[in-house]
Amino acid sequence: NAGVMQNPRHLVRRRGQEARLRCSPMKGHSHVYWYRQLPEEGLKFMVYLQKENIIDESGMPKERFSAEFPKEGPSILRIQQVVRGDSAAYFCASSLPGGQPQHFGDGTRLSIL
Amino acid sequence: QQQVKQSPQSLIVQKGGISIINCAYENTAFDYFPWYQQFPGKGPALLIAIRPDVSEKKEGRFTISFNKSAKQFSLHIMDSQPGDSATYFCAASIGGTSYGKLTFGQGTILTVHP
Numbered sequence: 619n620a621g622v623m624q625n626p627r628h629l630v631r632r633r634g635q636e637a638r639l640r641c642s643p644m645k646g647h648s649h650v651y652w653y654r655q656l657p658e659e660g661l662k663f664m665v666y667l668q669k670e671n672i673i674d675e676s677g678m679p680k681e682r683f684s685a686e687f688p689k690e691g692p693s694i695l696r697i698q699q700v701v702r703g704d705s706a707a708y709f710c711a712s713s714l715p716g717g718q719p720q721h722f723g724d725g726t727r728l729s730i731l
Numbered sequence: 732q733q734q735v736k737q738s739p740q741s742l743i744v745q746k747g748g749i750s751i752i753n754c755a756y757e758n759t760a761f762d763y764f765p766w767y768q769q770f771p772g773k774g775p776a777l778l779i780a781i782r783p784d785v786s787e788k789k790e791g792r793f794t795i796s797f798n799k800s801a802k803q804f805s806l807h808i809m810d811s812q813p814g815d816s817a818t819y820f821c822a823a824s825i826g827g828t829s830y831g832k833l834t835f836g837q838g839t840i841l842t843v844h845p
Contacts (some may be wrong), residue, residue, distance in 0.1 A: 622774070624774075651832075657836075660837045661820065678830070717831035722767075724773050
């Protein structure tokens with residue numbers, strides 16, 4: 619499968635735990651984006667990364683959320699000390715340099731108990 | 732100013748009919764306008780996209796109409812089929828270093844009855 623791969627597809631965490639979401643971009647893509655989708659809402663931009671570099675994190679909450687895209691391996695979205703309001707679908711997209719078009723993975727559904 | 736407003740929230744169309752979804756924006760710096768289709772449990776899939784230098788783009792049964800002066804764009808689905816039943820999102824982005832950041836509309840749930 620040459621598409622954007624996200625794992626896990628479903629993740630359940632208790633309040634206060636950490637959640638790690640992984641994204642492997644399409645082959646040849648060096649730009650990764652994370653979006654969050656709350657129930658029955660549109661997607662909201664969180665962060666835009668290139669390898670080893672954060673380009674735009676204007677949509678990231680100031681606390682508890684971080685993202686990285688290392689030289690080797692997948693991009694990681696990390697949520698520390700999760701709260702009920704973090705329950706959402708988190709989507710990753712990737713693109714070639716230039717930013718568009720973006721191709722999306724099937725998301726990680728995060729549930730907080 | 733970064734918002735993209737989409738309407739209607741939901742749409743019911745008979746098989747063979749035309750589905751029309753509209754979006755409006757305020758920020759004139761937006762210069763790329765894609766439409767995405769999303770099925771339940773799946774990620775958004777790019778359908779068709781347009782830039783403001785053209786007024787219309789057609790790909791198969793899908794057409795984007797773009798009105799730069801009114802700051803509006805719309806998706807037309809001709810000969811709608813039950814398999815088109817999905818949620819549709821319009822989006823927009825700005826050039827430069829923010830080129831990757833997509834601003835999405837709220838989505839339209841399309842139901843096509845057989």
